[in-house]
Amino acid sequence: MRILFVYMVTENVNMPVLALGLGCVAAAAETDGHVVKVINVTPRDQELLKRTAREFQPDLAALSMRNLDDQVRENPAFLAAPVKDAVAWLRESSNAPVVLGGAGFTLAPEAAMAYTGADWGVAGAGESTFCALARALAAGKEPGPLPGLYGPQGILGTPPDRRSAPGEFPLPEPERHLPVLAPEAGGVLWVPVQSRRGCPMRCSYCSTGAIEGTALRKSPPERAIEMMRKFTQAGFFHFFFVDNTFNLPPSYAHVLCSALIEADLGASWRAIIYPKGPDAALAQAMARAGCVGVSLGFESGSPKILAAYNKKFSIKDIEASARALGDAGIGRMGFLLLGGPGETRETVVESLEFADRLDLEAMKITCGIRIYPHTKLAGIARLEGVVAPDDDLFFPRFYLAPGLNGWIQEKVAEYAATRPHWQV
Numbered sequence: 001m002r003i004l005f006v007y008m009v010t011e012n013v014n015m016p017v018l019a020l021g022l023g024c025v026a027a028a029a030e031t032d033g034h035v036v037k038v039i040n041v042t043p044r045d046q047e048l049l050k051r052t053a054r055e056f057q058p059d060l061a062a063l064s065m066r067n068l069d070d071q072v073r074e075n076p077a078f079l080a081a082p083v084k085d086a087v088a089w090l091r092e093s094s095n096a097p098v099v100l101g102g103a104g105f106t107l108a109p110e111a112a113m114a115y116t117g118a119d120w121g122v123a124g125a126g127e128s129t130f131c132a133l134a135r136a137l138a139a140g141k142e143p144g145p146l147p148g149l150y151g152p153q154g155i156l157g158t159p160p161d162r163r164s165a166p167g168e169f170p171l172p173e174p175e176r177h178l179p180v181l182a183p184e185a186g187g188v189l190w191v192p193v194q195s196r197r198g199c200p201m202r203c204s205y206c207s208t209g210a211i212e213g214t215a216l217r218k219s220p221p222e223r224a225i226e227m228m229r230k231f232t233q234a235g236f237f238h239f240f241f242v243d244n245t246f247n248l249p250p251s252y253a254h255v256l257c258s259a260l261i262e263a264d265l266g267a268s269w270r271a272i273i274y275p276k277g278p279d280a281a282l283a284q285a286m287a288r289a290g291c292v293g294v295s296l297g298f299e300s301g302s303p304k305i306l307a308a309y310n311k312k313f314s315i316k317d318i319e320a321s322a323r324a325l326g327d328a329g330i331g332r333m334g335f336l337l338l339g340g341p342g343e344t345r346e347t348v349v350e351s352l353e354f355a356d357r358l359d360l361e362a363m364k365i366t367c368g369i370r371i372y373p374h375t376k377l378a379g380i381a382r383l384e385g386v387v388a389p390d391d392d393l394f395f396p397r398f399y400l401a402p403g404l405n406g407w408i409q410e411k412v413a414e415y416a417a418t419r420p421h422w423q424v
Helices: 020-031 046-056 080-093 103-107 109-116 127-138 208-212 221-233 250-263 280-288 303-308 315-327 345-358 376-383 407-417
Strands: 002-008 035-041 060-064 098-101 120-122 149-151 191-193 238-241 268-273 291-299 331-338 362-367
Touching: 002 020, 002 046, 002 080, 020 035, 020 060, 020 098, 020 127, 035 046, 046 080, 060 080, 060 127, 080 098, 080 109, 098 103, 098 109, 098 127, 103 109, 103 208, 109 120, 109 149, 120 127, 191 221, 221 238, 221 250, 250 280, 280 291, 280 315, 291 303, 291 315, 303 345, 315 331, 315 345, 331 345, 345 407, 362 407
Parallel strands: 002 035, 002 060, 060 098, 098 120, 191 238, 238 268, 268 291, 291 331, 331 362
Antiparallel strands: 120 149
16 A cells, blocks of 8 residues: 655644654554655645645555643643644545544544544554554455554444554654654754653553553663664764653663663763652763753652652652762753642642752743543542543643642742743
8 A cells, every 4th residue: 555644743842843653653564565655744734735645646644643732721732633634634635544643642532533534543552553454454354353443433443552562663764754854943853762662650640651551661772772873874863762761660771771882873862761760870871871861750849749649759769860860961851740639839839949959950840730531630630520521631621729820820930030941
């Protein structure tokens, strides 16, 4: 089959975002014998998408719904809308069936199918199911009960694949499966790379478990390095490990860092750190391996709120992690997620003062928490009447503890006004 893969570029929050998941599926489809073409389009590129579809004449079109919205409580941007537009544009220029996938789709697949009018959808890791769907359609057959497969009437198969590891499939190559976006003026492009899938930490508000599963699946470190090497050979030397917890388990993180040091790619990279560890040894190994920055998502400086979020680290753990990373010369961006269940004015101030004492290079502060399906927070929000019992949470809904609205925004702005490295 001729398959057109489309990434609708809907956001560049901290850096230009590349569609790693879409690229992985495209690489798997090409290895399975299909002719693939991958393009990036923006909501302004209607004619580009239509022209590409007319010229390529696909037998199947695949669209990535990466995020549902931008998670901003004040006037959120609904990012599924441009994907719906893209489905319509493909319909106008091609007879190819349209398949949806991606993290956003996986969170609310039935709602996404109804909203966009797509023909098929693949929730969870998509490589195996998408290729099996394409083979069935090429043979003129109805697909069987495939993991995570959806049609207009709902799920047609078994639950989504939350067991595969990224190294089990072909890795995307630069431009061939992962078209590179131009960085913003004066910026640097950070290419996403993944060595693990899943997260066992079960934070009360987090959607990762619903998307990737709670079992952590590791690929051989050499697989991630193989992908990085191909990109460095193409001239890209900055990478972002999208693993939800780069430092867990520590043994794997040490092995990966050792392999990166030995590979000597001349690359720099960033990662997401769970703030229980790393210790000094791992932080130093990360620095030697090329790590220049981390996202340190501790979310609160209040022990009470950390417990409510189901965090398995303490205030002392956060301080030790920040210190070890700073001593290794690694830039640290902290994150506060304020306003969850149990939050009060006192715990907000406690968190702001704690973040200030950490003296990190950057801080990102969010007021109000996006309520995602299949999370503990969703259950709390329903019990408290914040959302209706039948709300599928496809459209953005937010939790903000009672008594904080208005005051919390003013308090955060007050702190940020004298701290230019804080982002609100």
